[in-house]
Amino acid sequence: MEKNLKLFLEKTYNTVLEGNKEEAVRLAREALRSGYDPYLVIDKGLVRGVQELGKLWEEGSCFLPELVLGAETVKTGISILQKRILKDKSIKRSLPKIIIGTIEGDIHDIGKMLVATMLSANGFEVIDLGVDVKAEVFVKMTEKHRPRFLCISSLLTTTMQNEVKVIEGLRKTGLRGKIKVMVGGAPASQEWAKEIGADFYGENAISAVRITQKESGYEKKGG
Amino acid sequence: MKRKVDKKSVLELGKERVVLFDGAMGTMLFSYGLQFNEPPELWNLLQPEIVYKIHHRYAWTGADVIQTNTFGANGVKLKKSGYEKKMEEINLAAISIAREACPVKKYVAGNIGPTGEFLEPVGKAELKVLKKAFKEQARILVSGGVDLISIETMYDLREAIAAVEGVREVASVPLFVCMTFEKKPKGYFTIMGDEVKSSFRKLKEAGADVVGANCTLGSQEMIDLVSIMRKCTDLPIIAQPNAGKPKIIKGKTVYLQTPTLFAEDITEMVKSGANYVGGCCGTTPGFTKVINEKMNKLRIKKGPGV
Structure with a gap:
């Protein structure tokens, strides 16, 4: 890898760790001007940064503000680089789609937002249905968008029962076998996922990313 | 209804012996049929007899301090469910229910929880808006005659300080503040990354009389946290853990x-230096009863560290 590019990727990576959105905008534009491969910049600069933040968060060396700022920095950078990707058919690649939302009766936004942000910062196309989402809406949107994953969040033990209705709805419409369902939120657990017939339990935003990446066959290349 | 009773301040009592706070209100209300999306505080108006019953059971199983059902009764939070106009009514009703439910020698704590809004960079809430909401709620709680104010479940130190300052602008009652800390490999932190020592120092500067932790942690982890908290402040300590993970x-x-x-x-928490103890999510009057029985043997003449 040429020296300038290597230095550039390192700068991009650090920008994410610092959560500097303005700098990310500047670097993304510079990348386009210099003709760097936008995927490489996303992969080895931005996403590598947010993954490092994820590690730091898990070990308790950084917290929600740093994680949110870092993820937003990545999104800002990606949004600029994506314009080039969409224009240039030779480098077009399809990103796995994910639908996410908080279940009916529950208006908790923060955990779901963090998972959505981290997923999109890691290169997925995320459709966020918001909070208090009815089971029928989850099913309808799955039918419409055909995502690879459906992520359902619940923070209340009372409302998490509504997740069962989503799974039933998917079964009835014949969509169940076509997507993977992941549940998350404070009261959810591996046992809960199993009990309602979901595929995965995502313990936190980082594990949600890990699971979806693994399942999409999207493993990080070395170097 | 206000009754003038001659009793020592809860802070004085805390110097003489360990003081027992009540247990959960929210999870109790759910067991009585509270529906999701229904603000628990609304039951002060709609189902006062159930709120009364819960307070009553806590008081008669041995709690010294009963906390009003006003955790989410600040203007910012009530606005989300459309009940902000009923803010004063809800808070005043909560106080009369608590007063009616417990003997006069017990203490009624005006309970204040977070607004549920996030400050920058996670959210877009403005600190001055939050502070105003806390000040307004505290003004009503004090006008209703609470013996103390207990601020709980604060996950952002900035919001906790806004609450303390808001309360202190209108009230001189004893002020208890609980943050909610998570256990991380490097220690205990709020989700925003506030650590124990500096949090407690700043809360004290802002006017808190007692500091501590509630929610998130189960009782096992709380023992460890209490010994850390004891080293972090010269103020009395309060601990209200959950009954494990649901x-x-x-x-x-x-x-x-x-x-x-x-x-x-x-x-164990008492041995590690907690002066005020109680329960958070999942605890019931059954818990209070057993704690009270155990504490009757343990209650000490002087609370440690005070």
Whole structure:
């Protein structure tokens, strides 16, 4: 890898760790001007940064503000680089789609937002249905968008029962076998996922990313 | 209804012996049929007899301090469910229910929880808006005659300080503040990354009389946190852990921890320096009863560290 590019990727990576959105905008534009491969910049600069933040968060060396700022920095950078990707058919690649939302009766936004942000910062196309989402809406949107994953969040033990209705709805419409369902939120657990017939339990935003990446066959290349 | 009773301040009592706070209100209301999306505080108006019953059971199983059902009764939070116009009514009703439900020698704490909004960079809430909401709620709580104010479950130090400052602008009553800390490999932190020592220092500067932790942690982890908290401040300490992590078994929420185990852990917290103890999510009057029995043996003449 040429020296300038290597230095550039390192700068991009650090920008994410610092959560500097303005700098990310500047670097993304510079990348386009210099003709760097936008995927490489996303992969080895931005996403590598947010993954490092994820590690730091898990070990308790950084917290929600740093994680949110870092993820937003990545999104800002990606949004600029994506314009080039969409224009240039030779480098077009399809990103796995994910639908996410908080279940009916529950208006908790923060955990779901963090998972959505981290997923999109890691290169997925995320459709966020918001909070208090009815089971029928989850099913309808799955039918419409055909995502690879459906992520359902619940923070209340009372409302998490509504997740069962989503799974039933998917079964009835014949969509169940076509997507993977992941549940998350404070009261959810591996046992809960199993009990309602979901595929995965995502313990936190980082594990949600890990699971979806693994399942999409999207493993990080070395170097 | 206000009754003039001659009793020592809860802070004075805390110097003489360990003081027992009540247990959960929210999870109790759910067990009585509170529906999701229904603000628990609304039951002060709609189902006062159930709120009364819960307070009554806590008071008669041995709690010294009863906390009003006003955790989410600040203007910012009530606005989300469309009940902000009923803010004063809800808070005043909560105080009369608590007063009616417990003997006069017990203490009624005006309970204040977070607004549920996030400050920058996670959210877009403005600190001055939050502070105004806390000030307004505190003004009503004090006008209703609470003996103390207990601020709980604060996950952002900035919001906690806004609450303390808001209260202090209108009230000189004893002020208890609980942050909610998570256990991380490097220690205990709020989700925003606030650590114990600097949080407690700043809360004290802002005017808190007692500092501590509630929610998130089960009683086992809380023992460890209490010994850390004891080293971090010269103020009295309060600890209100959850009854473990909830499990969903056959569609029902179950807290697997037993009152006996919980009470054993509480006594460990007292040995580690907690001056005020109680329970958070999942605890019931059954827990209070067992803690009270154990504490009757343990209650000490002087609270440690004060």
